[in-house]
Ligand code: PEP
C-alpha cells in the first residue's frame with residue numbers, strides 16, 4: 149500500500165490523486181514568478197516548483213538566485229496559497245531554507261549525497277527524491293533509507309529518466325519503475341517528463357503514460373517564454389501548451 153503524504157491545502161501524494169506540480173526550471177525574477185503563479189492558480193494547480201539553487205553541469209551557466217529566489221517563491225506561495233517544491237544542494241542551507249520550502253527536492257545528481265540525505269532526514273519536511281541518472285531502483289530505495297533512518301518517512305520518489313545509449317531523448321524515461329516502486333516500497337512516486345524526455349513534444353504523451361501506469365503525479369517545467377528561459381527552456385512548456393496538458397489530464401481522470 150502506498151502511503152499518503154498530505155502536504156496541506158488539499159494536496160496529497162499517494163492514494164487516488166494524480167497531483168500536478170509545475171513551474172520553471174529556475175526562479176529568474178519576480179515578474180516571471182508572478183505570471184507563473186497567477187497562471188497556475190487560475191488552473192487550480194496548487195504546487196509550484198522552482199529552482200533557486202541550480203545543479204548545473206557547466207559552472208559558467210546560471211546557478212540560480214539562491215536565497216533571493218526562495219524569497220520570490222515565498223511571496224508567490226503567500227499570495228496564491230501554493231505549496232513550494234525547491235531543490236537544496238548543500239546541507240548547510242537547510243536550516244535557512246526551512247521556512248520557504250514545503251517539499252525539499254533532492255536532485256538526480258545528489259541522490260547518493262549521503263550527508264545531504266541524512267540532513268533532510270532530520271527535518272520534518274516531505275522530501276522529493278529524484279532518481280539518480282545512473283542509479284538502479286535498488287540504489288534509489290537504499291537512498292530513501294538514508295533519509296528514513298534519520299526519522300523522516302515523508303518521501304516522494306520521482307522518476308526523471310536514466311542514462312542509456314539512446315540520445316534522441318535527454319534521458320530514457322523508465323516508466324516501469326513506477327509499478328516496480330509500488331510493489332517494492334510504500335512511497336508515492338511521481339514522474340518528471342520534462343527531464344525524462346528533454347523534448348517539449350514528448351511531455352504530453354509521457355504525462356498521459358505516467359497517469360496510465362499508476363504514478364501519483366507529475367512535475368512539469370513551464371515558462372512564460374521558454375525561448376528566453378535561463379535553464380531548460382527547450383523542455384519547458386509555454387502556458388498554452390501546459391493548459392492543453394492540464395485539460396487532457398482532467399479529461400482522462402474523469403474517465404475513471
Ligand atoms: C530540476 O528539477 O530542475 C533538475 C535539475 O532535475 P534533475 O535533478 O532531475 O536533473
Ligand code: MN
Nearest residue numbers: 173369379380
Ligand atoms: Mn530543469
